[in-house]
Amino acid sequence: MERHQVALYLVAIVAGVALGLTAPGSQGLEVFINPSIAVLLFVTFLGVPFAQLARAFRDLRFLSALLVLNFVAVPAVAFCLSRFVAGDAALMIGVLLVLLTPCVDYVIVFAAAAGGAHERLLAAAPLLMVLQLLLLPLYLLVIAGPISSAAVEPGPFVEALLWLIVVPMIAAAIAQRWGDRNRIVRSAAVGALHAMVPLMMIVLLVVVASQMPLIASDPAPLLGVVPIYAAFLVVMAVLGVVVAQVARLDVPRGRALVFSGATRNSLVVLPLALALPAELRLAAAVVVTQTLVELLGMAAYVRLVPRLLPRRASGTGSS
DSSP states (O other): OOTTHHHHHHHHHHHHHHHHHHSTTGGGGGGGHHHHHHHHHHHHHHTSOGGGHHHHTTOHHHHHHHHHIIIIIHHHHHHHHHGGGTTOHHHHHHHHHHHTSBOOSHHHHHHHHTTOOHHHHHHHHHHHHHHHHHHHHHHHHHHHTHHHHHHOOHHHHHHHIIIIIIHHHHHHHHHHHHHTTOHHHHHHHHHHHTTHHHHHHHHHHHHHHHHHHHHHHSOHHHHTTHHHHHHHHHHHHHHHHHHHHHTTOOHHHHHHHHHHHHOBOHHHHHHHHHTSOGGGTHHHHHHHHHHHHHHHHHHHHHHHHHHHSOGGGOOOOOO
């Protein structure tokens, strides 16, 4: 399943589209979005070597490049691209929600498939998660202006941080600690890690199926954000390579950096979009649209990034 996961994710999306268009009441699947994402992130955090995080954070060159790319370069790009939909509050908020938040789950898989240092991304996942949820309200206020403070309540952000990040992370750390002393728990944790692909498929199916009725009811505005997401992937490929070279990262870390800059946390911010007021309801569909564009883009990235950062160019940078 891991070898064919991109194809399997696309199958899950197609199944979600079919279910959303044909099954009455498919929007009711929204109630399963948060629990399924929480389980997915719990399993993701199970793979984080919490006992070795201090060693991972000693790679200051990679972490600095990661933070600069995601929290300095990306907001600038998101600001520029969001100007194309600045006249529609729902489209702009949706675009900003997803573009301002770096991915922490399947980015690890795609980076590994392209020969990137996916273990560095895995170790940095908790830091990325906490920073993005803390900085997102500030970025929204700066870029979107007063409309963001009036529309985005702090409650959903705190709730997402607690139930989607803090609780799964603590539970995963406890499971790891317990697994060090109990063979059964350790075996269960290993089995859960092998369930990442089907878990991601379930999340994608539930998300797409629940939002498909809204997308199908008025697809025209959503088609307008597709070029924005495609442009983001192109721009971030270039910026990722530039930052990697400026930071003098070796090839595996450089490739991981490029993937981190390009992939976004659409599944985690979707609950935030769903909590927006009724007049901004379309923002959730805008977030889901990014997921569809990004998964196709990642299939191209797996082939493109090794050409942008070929192994023969390594030899610079150290851990």
